[in-house]
Amino acid sequence: MTRLVDLDSIAGLECAWSELERRRELRDADPELREAIMRRCDYLSSDKAAPILVALDQVHPALVLEIHFTVLASATALAAVRNRQENRSP
DSSP states (O other): OOOOOOOTOOHHOOOOOOOOHHHHHHHHOHHHHHHHHHHTTTTHHHHHHHHHHHHHHSOOHHHHHHHHHHHOHHHHHHHHHHHHHHHHOO
């Protein structure tokens, strides 16, 4: 979403700065997970990937993964995780 900022308004500048800081903190929260989610979105259709990419700038990547798990997790990936867990020795 794009919002105009009144450069003559201190309140408007403070609000814009706060939003930029919030987004930077979210992007720095878990960069590896964020990148993994973004890579997975490259393989999704644009209508499925768009809300996930928007969510990455709104909440922590772990929450994005939890919310959009069924879209992000492929059957192949789930099978690989399941096989890995079964093959672990106690």
